[in-house]
Amino acid sequence: MDARHARYPFLASARTAVQEAGVDLADVVQNDDAVVERALERVTTAVTDREIGEAAHSTRVELLSYPVARVIVSLVDENILVRRYAQGEANTAYERFRDDFTTDDDLASVGGDERVSRDDLLREFDLRDHVTPTEEGFDVGVATYLLLSSSIRGEDWRLVNRRLDDGRVPVSGLELDDLLRQAVEDRVADGLPLSVPDAIGSELGEAVSEVKTVLSELDLTRDIDTVVPELFPPCMTNLLERVQRGDHLPHHSRFAITAFLANIGLSTDEIVQIYEVNPGFGEEMTRYQTDHIQGESSPTEYTAPACATMKSYGDCVNPDALCDHISHPLSYYEAKLDDADEDELDDWRDQNDQSEA
Ligand code: SF4
Structure with a gap:
């Protein structure tokens, strides 16, 4: 030695x-x-x-x-x-x-x-x-x-x-x-x-x-409530794009993206708004599902599926280098937020605020 x-x-x-x-x-x-x-x-x-x-x-x-x-x-x-x-x-x-x-x-x-x-x-x-x-x-x-x-x-x-x-x-x-x-x-x-x-x-x-x-x-959980789509894991980016293209999503994929968005802090109203562009996502059904996932209308708050489950359903798409080190899409997002500078996060928040205005 x-x-x-x-x-x-x-x-x-x-x-x-x-x-x-x-x-x-x-x-x-x-x-x-x-x-x-x-x-x-x-x-x-x-x-x-x-x-x-x-x-x-x-x-x-x-x-x-x-x-x-x-x-x-x-x-x-x-x-x-x-x-x-x-x-x-x-x-x-x-x-x-x-x-x-x-x-x-x-x-x-x-x-x-x-x-x-x-x-x-x-x-x-x-x-x-x-x-x-x-x-x-x-x-x-x-x-x-x-x-x-x-x-x-x-x-x-x-x-x-x-x-x-x-x-x-x-x-x-x-x-x-x-x-x-x-x-x-x-x-x-x-x-x-x-x-x-x-x-x-x-x-x-x-x-x-x-x-x-x-x-x-x-207080690492503080960051997970920040919504920065640029930092979403590839699987969730893909599902979100499919929702916004108007694709029909099977139940497991729909559950995965809805639970992910709810887990990172989006409200039922915000999720309904995102899904509005897709006529296949009726508002009533989306509200019911989101409330259910968030534990509003059920005794359990659901968590988005882990990578192993995503893979078994074919929902793991375009995994990148970070994916080798994590086992859950929420961990991917948490790691990306952890790596981002406060300044970058502020820029993203500003951009999101402007696009919502
Ligand atoms: S490895 Fe996990 S986080 Fe990465 S794309 Fe696949 S399911 Fe998503």
Whole structure:
């Protein structure tokens, strides 16, 4: 276990080092408070600040806090936490590797071997054969580019807005580092939530409650009541378009879109208004169904179907990269809202208000 592993605990070699040291995670969570505390800090700081806080002085504590943090995230088992935590780890790694890339060897103080080079990271993520240095920057194979850029926000990243030379996309050094940041985020999120043995889970009850409290204080549900059609999951966009084209929708599809709109905060009147353009959606029936879904005329408030159900009915259409990380259309929407800036949301709200006026 060396300083580089503590600094970049997602590296395959860091994992091997932990395994080779014969670390028993159950023993660590039971007896090593410093590791559990640092793990908890990694997770809570990721939720609140989207980074993971100051590194511990001890290399051992810093490195072992990473697998323990992943266990805590798994025990809480919330999509939004997995995303925030992976973003936090990736943002801190980005700061560190950018610092490493730009540190002049002659000026580096001690412990030069704790640093990584861009080439090290390209090799780590099996990208070496897909990225070629050029005079202006780098050329990235289009498949690799698409894989990594699809989760990055911003029109500049869309392939239609890029030059494409013979199956390769030219990027600057800074852009390549953004792609590497995304590779780290994907690596951290990979496999989460883990299945956690009871012996480990039972020792982390307090840490799990603390993370749940931090999450609830963030009031992430506040955003889900914001209606931004631009951020709807592809399946719901498709159903909404079909409603507005006047298509006849089978019962399961109609239930899915109506429940989704009700769950994100639309009133019965608003849903009736959206469906007005489709003569197949009689107002009376729409009102009855929507009230029923919202629990007005029934004892239950219904939730839109999960992705597995949507798939089994053929309602999962055009899934995108984010769909790989979620299991419910509401989680997709929640994640998109979480990623959007307040300014962007304000713009969308203004646009919607104007179009309604
Ligand atoms: S994976 Fe889920 S959220 Fe994505 S399109 Fe399919 S049903 Fe919708």
